[in-house]
Amino acid sequence: MATMADVARHAGVSVKTVSNVLSGYPHVREATRERVRASVDALGYEINVTAKIFRSGRSGVVGLSVPELGQPYFGELADEILAAARRHGLQVLIEPTGFTREGELAALRVPRGGLVDGLIFSPAALVQADAHLLDDLGYPLVLLGEQMFSSSVDHVTMRNIDGAQAATELLLDAGRRQIAAIGMLHAETAGSAWLRYTGYSKALEARGIEVDTRLLGWADDAWHRANGARAMADVLDSGVRVDGVVAFNDALAIGAMYELQARGLAIPQDVGVVGFDDIEDSRYSVPTLTTVDPGRREIANVAVDILRRRLQETQRPGAERGSPVLYLAGMRIVERESTPRRSG
Template sequence: MADVARQAGVSKKTVSNVLSGYPYIRDSTRERVLAAVDALGYEINVQARILRSGRSGVIALAVPELGQPYFGELADEVLAAARRQGLQVLIEPTGFTREGELEALRVPRGRLVDGLVFSPATLEQADAHLLEGLDYPLVLLGEQIFSDRVDHVTMHNVEGARAATDLLLDAGRRHIAALGMLHAPTAGSATLRFTGYREALEARGLEVDARLLGWADAGWHRSNGARAMAAVLDSGVEVDGVVAFNDALAIGAMHELQVRGLAIPRDVGVVGFDDIEDARFSVPTLTTIDPGRREIAEVAVDLMRRRLDTGAEQGPPVLHVADLRLIERESTPPR
């Protein structure tokens, strides 16, 4: 710590405050200290910190998987937000399994972490009681479970899917496929995004055509988007638009459409959801919904920081819904 202080031109106390997440530090000072930490390869002795203060300065992030681009990019955002707050992050993929998610809730990593940011995919509303009575701060992400006992950061799923569908309807498309349907009884985001899709159709006097629903029970990956698109096309139904429940499905669907000789967006307009980096580099570039991933990460870490500073029981739980944006690119007809 003394070496870091000399490198940054500050006191050891200032270094300690930065690494402990003390909020009243100038941004320029914090950046100098963190740059010195990087340059010198300084690593905090977590065990010593726990013995001294009872806190490790480490939080856990539990997500279904990192191979799905949304969760990988969310993890990057959480890491960056935590770093700005003087926290380190232990990332724990739960493998889209109930066992993995229950394990993440069990005092993460034997008390080496101070709190948990948790994005469940398999736990259901009936499991909400598992989130109560924990003796560490918990910030919940996503739409799988809602509880008024813990801080929760989520997104506008219904509104986002409706905006995506409306964009195609406004362009005169009337045979719009929805890709990402799940047979699971509590499908979280899939159910909410289908609701937005259905509401947009019904508002124009259109009914949902079951032949236009593409199922992706094996996961929201590119390959399953291609398979779901193929199944819809093979049914013989007319398709002039696609709303995919995430960008990976949309990119897979665009591949399948182009393999079959369909031009995007002339023949079929495509809209995704999540605004992952690949959406800006697909061919054509992908119109998508930005659900506020950076905001979700920053608010989640800020809520965690506040709970760590004031105590998990201080103040009522917060429900925060991130802003969304419709980002129009080349995969939809220009308005």
């Protein structure tokens, strides 16, 4: 019977690369992925999950469900979770849910087949009325993202309000007063956009500045670069003066910077821009992007650690489940070229 090492030799790659491909790791070159899959087929290699379950009662595989891997934040979060899981000897099966309720409900059903021991789950479409669906699933579940509803499930989240407030205060401290918020969503009243808007508005109100609705840039379809550019264009086309931008993620910020520069506005001299997420692209944009680091690596490490501890609890007969954990990751502002330098 072929082993993973046999597949690695046949494909001319490392055993780790084979593991990455079989685990659904997103950042493997397509040519390498195809070569590994061809070797798997040629050698008839099979992961004997059934035997592993029979021996230990567990598959050693955990699920990760995120809205989409095309958004850099979720792709980079998946990287961190994969790395954290490997340190604990776990493999990860990734399931994008497409920002749909149906996709998220399907992800919750997946572990019942026995191939996945537990699930790290980042919902975007479920609402408070769905909270009961998260209870008594029969497997450990760790939620990521906003605390959009109350439940008895472990939850690892970020400081959305604090982060957006700090981003806005950075621009206010630089003397900017006409600060646009890019990334508003009409349908949202509890998720990332609403929480980040809350932080933005709190910072303005603390300085005695009323929110000017003309400075709100709406991005209802998605938080991609194109949406940021369109939202920025809508704000500028309203005729309102803009000297600062708080974008609700880095992709929106990069799109907004493109639109500002296309109209001859200099960054940060004319308009200072702050993003959110500290994705890799923010280090290589022109200018480089000041952003909020929401503690992505910390979120990944803590989520995997909580799930691992819950899995250990299930292996101890009669062990009582500990109280649900609510963990808030730390955040920090990463200052780069898109905002004015602070004096001193």
